[in-house]
Amino acid sequence: MTGRGSPHDAAPHDASSVARAAAACGDVAALDAAVTGCRACPRLVAWREDVAAHPRAAFRGQEYWGRPVPGFGDPAAGVLVVGLAPAAHGANRTGRMFTGDRSGDFLFAALHRVGLASQPTSVARDDGLELHGVRVTAPVRCAPPANAPTPAERRTCGPWLDRELALVAPRVVVVLGGFGWQAVLATLAEQGWAVPRPRPPFAHGTEVTLRRSGAPDALTLLGCFHVSQQNTFTGRLTPPMLDAVLRRAQAIARTGGDADPEE
Template sequence: MSSLQELYDEIVACRRCPRLVAWREEVGRKKRLAYINDEYWARPVPGFGDPKARILIFGLAPGAHGSNRTGRMFTGDASGNFLFPALWRAGLASRPQATGRDDGLELRGVYITAAVRCVPPKNKPTREEFAACSYWTARELALLPDVRVYLALGRLAHEALLEHHRLVKRRFPFAHGAEHALPNGLTLLDSYHVSRQNTQTGKLNEEMFDAVLARAKALAGIS
């Protein structure tokens, strides 16, 4: 079995999905004005975190000017600006800010990854792209044997995890705060995605997300 580092190297070199390869690289060339002097990552973004994690946070895909720029999941955009302070408040991160791969941030008991590793146009991966990236999901989860809780951020992440385990979606309906006991003994816990769209409209607020993280810790046996 490969190590997480060996898997990271394979993921970063992936060019399986031509549409995603073209888009991630175009975003990296055009850049956003605020980051015009940054060198964009513009490659697949591997997961990161504690190799002995008991909680797996599972998102949808990298953000165009967040992860696709910094090369680390949820780092450098509004979603991360909501997520990492919450993890820090919960004692699951060493600091509340995430700015880049070398910022010193460490996760404790948590690993973060996503259903799709490349930024998709309009933030909408195709079914074929989800399927292609499920190969990496299977490899990654096999290297995280201590995980007890999946925390899915949003319906699409929730459904991708069910697809991975070949589970019937209608038996495990998505809802914020919902808990699903899976046949493998793990718990699938749901939250609305930490996107700017949700947090700025109040669909998801700090109190709601803190409660989900507290429940994830309890289910995972993290004090």
């Protein structure tokens, strides 16, 4: 329970206050700061804080972030990479998306191979990593139990992704997995992008180009299997497969959607 004057008093605490807080953010830095104070989903708040209070043995003695995790990378990126949610002992521990776990190891190694990251590893917020032309984020900002946010939690968190897409204005969105795919399509439809009906199903390698009335540039969605251990350890997603998607995203970002798929 918080007392009068607590920092939690002004934090978003339900869906409507999340929407107001996100809409009020004038730039990406303000959005990132607002995200980290959110307390709108009681189940997620309880879980992320309980995990932070009971670290794994391997991380005992480390101070966990234990808060919502903002996006990370270039605030004017041509390529936005969208996952699912922070991992309990990864981003929920380090405070940076895809940082501190095997999924992040796989993703950042690929970003480095294609020239979008300054180094192949991401282990902590102060490790010196820089991203160039790319930003990584998620439709749900708190670590969920069993890596499974509820539909209501995704909807409550949705305004953060909505505002991030509007502020970053990427040309390409690389979506890791079906959960993120549905979340991004729903958000883009709300923003007025001409999302086909029925909505395009998720598949690795799927490419969908969207347009919006009054917008000079197209927006391209690229589907990619999630970088989860379930996919990478079994070979469902290999480094060459991920590299190919990222290189395709780079090509589209450079040309505005006119790149040859074979480039």
